[in-house]
Amino acid sequence: MVEKLYTQLLDKIPDIKTLKKLHSKILLDPKLCSNIALGVKLMRAYSARGHSIITRHVFDKIPERNVSIFNVMIRSYANNKLYSDAICMFRTMCENDVKPDQYSFPCVLKACSGLGNLRVGLQVHGLIIRMGLDMNLFVGNGLVAMYGKCGRLVEARCVLDEIPRKDVVSWNSMVAGYSHNGMFDDALEICRNMEFNGMKPNDGTMASLLPSVSNTTIENVEFVIDMFRNMEGKDLVSWNVMISVYVKNSMSNDAVKLYLEMETCGIRPDVITIASILPACGDLSAVLVGKRIHYYVERNGLLPNLSVENALIDMYAKSGCLDEARKVFDVMHSRDVISWTSMISAYGASGQGHNAVELFHKMQRSGLVPDSIAFVSVLSACSHAGLLKEGKFCYKMMTEKYEIVPRPEHFACMVDLLGRAGQIDEAYSFIKKMPVAPNERVWGALLSACRVYNNMDIGLVAADNLCQLAPKQSGYYVLISNIFAKAGRWKDVTTIRLLMKDRGVKKIPGISNVELNNQVHTFLAGDRLHPQSDKIYEELEVLVGKMKDAGYVPETDGALHDVEEEDKETHLAVHSEKLAIVFAIINTEPGTPIRITKNLRVCGDCHIAAKLISKITGRAIIVRDTNRFHHFQNGICTCGDYW
C-alpha cells in the first residue's frame, strides 16, 4: 500500500524539495529501497526537474538494469542537454549486452543532433539497420533530425521519403533541418508537401521555421504570417514564434501589436513570450507597455527568471530609464554575464562611463569571466565618455589576461576611443598594426574623428579607404563627401554622389518614435500624415521663433542635400525628431519628460535645437539615437556635445 502512495506522489512530479524528502524516506525503508519500479519513478521525477546527476545516483543504486532503465537514464541526459553523457550511457548499455530497442534510438539520436556528431550518428544508423528498426516511425524521425542538424540534408530527405507512415513530427523534423541550415525555400517546399499529403502545419512547424526567418525578405515573413493566421487551434508556441519573427525582422511595432492582440484573445503569456517581446518594447522605447509587462510578470509569479530579468534591464535601459534598469539588476537572485553586460551598456549609452567601468570590475570580482561582448560594451562606454586610460587598460586586459582575440568591433571601439580623444595619429597607427583588414566601421570611426579635429591628411586616407569598401550605410557617404568638400576636392564630391547612385545607396529616411498612451507614434521628416499635423507645424513655427530669439542659427553644414541654402533650412526645420518633440509637448502635461527614439544619429542642427527647446519649455528631452542617449536639460546635453 505504501508503495502505491509513493508511486502516486512521484507520478505528480513534485517540486525538488518534496522530491528529496520522499527520496530520503524511501532510502530509510529497506522494502521500498529494493523496489525497482519505485526507483525508476524516482529517476523520472528527478529527470523532469532537470536533475540528471541525482537521476544517475538513483540509477547506480539499482542492482539489475534492463533496457527500460537504461532508456530512462539516456533520456534524462538527452533531455537535459547532457548529450555526451547520453552517448556514453548508450555505449555502456551496449557493452553490458543490453540490447537497445526502439525507445533507445530516438534518445541517442537526439544526443547526436545536439552535438552535431555525424560520426556517432552514422554508427547508430548502421546499428538501427542491422536491428531492422529503420522503418519505425520514432526512430525514422530521430534519423531525419540527426541528419538535418549535421547538415546532411540529402540523407535526411532520403530517410524521410522511406518512412512509410509519416506523422507531423517527421515533416517538422525535415523543416527544422532545412531551416537550421538557412534553407528557407526548401523548408517551405516541405511545408507545401506536407499539406499536399494531408498533414496540417502545427505550432511545431512554425517553431521549426524560425531559424531561417531572421533578417529575411518581407515575402518570407508574410508566408509565416499566413501560416499563423490560417492555423486552427493556435497555441502559445505559435504566438511566441510569430512575435519572434517580427522582432527578428526589426518589425517591433508589429510585434507589440501582436502581443496586445494576444492579451485581448485571453492567451496568457509565458516567460518565453515576455523575453521575446521586451526587446521590441526597448527598440521602440515603449516603456508604458514595458512597465505593464513588468507588472504582469511580478503578479503572475514568473520571477525570478534570468532571461526575463535580463530582458527587463535591457528594455528599461533602451527606453532611457536607467534607474529602473538598475532596480531590476539590484534585486536579482543570480546574475550571469548577460545581466552585467546589459547594465554596463546601459551606463555606456548614457555617457556614464565611470559607472560602466566600475560595474565591469565588480562583475569580475563576483567571479564571472567577461566574454567578447562584455568587452565591446565596456570599451564603447569608455569611448563615449572619453575615458582614454580606462579603455586602453580594458583592451590590454582583454588581450593579455583573458586572451580574447579582438574582433573587428573591438578594433572599431579602440579607434573610436583614440579618435574621440584627439589621438588621431595613434588611432591611425593602431589601424596600421591591425592583424586583419580594417572594415568600414574602423575607417568610419577614424574619419569622424578627423572631421571633428580637422585632420585633413589622415581624413583623406580614411575617406579613400572607405570609398573602396563600398559602405552600405549612407551616413558614411555623407562623411566622405564632407571631408572632400572641406579639402576643396569638388570633383571627388561629385564622384561620391555618382557612386551613391551607382551602388544604389539610398539615404535611409530618418524616423522618430514617441510613445503616448500605450501607442507608439512614428514621424518622418516633413511628415504630414499624422492627424495632428497642422497643430504640430503651427506650434513648431512658434517654437522656432522663440529659439531664434535665443540665438538659434540653423546649422546646415552637416547635411548633404541637393537643395539651396534657404530650402535646407526649411528641410532641417521639419526633421523627424523636431516633429516628435513638438507632438510630445502638445500632448503631455508641462514638466513631463519627453522620450524620443531615432533610427539614425541626431544631426548637429537637431542637437542644438533640442538643447534650446529643453531650456525654453523647461522639459527634459531624452533622445536615443543609433549610437547613444542624449539627455537634454536646461540647455545642456549629457553627451557634452561630444558624439
Next chain:
DNA sequence: TTAGGGTTAG
C-alpha cells in the same frame, strides 16, 4: 519515445 519557441554590443 520523436520536432519546435527566450535575454547582452556595434
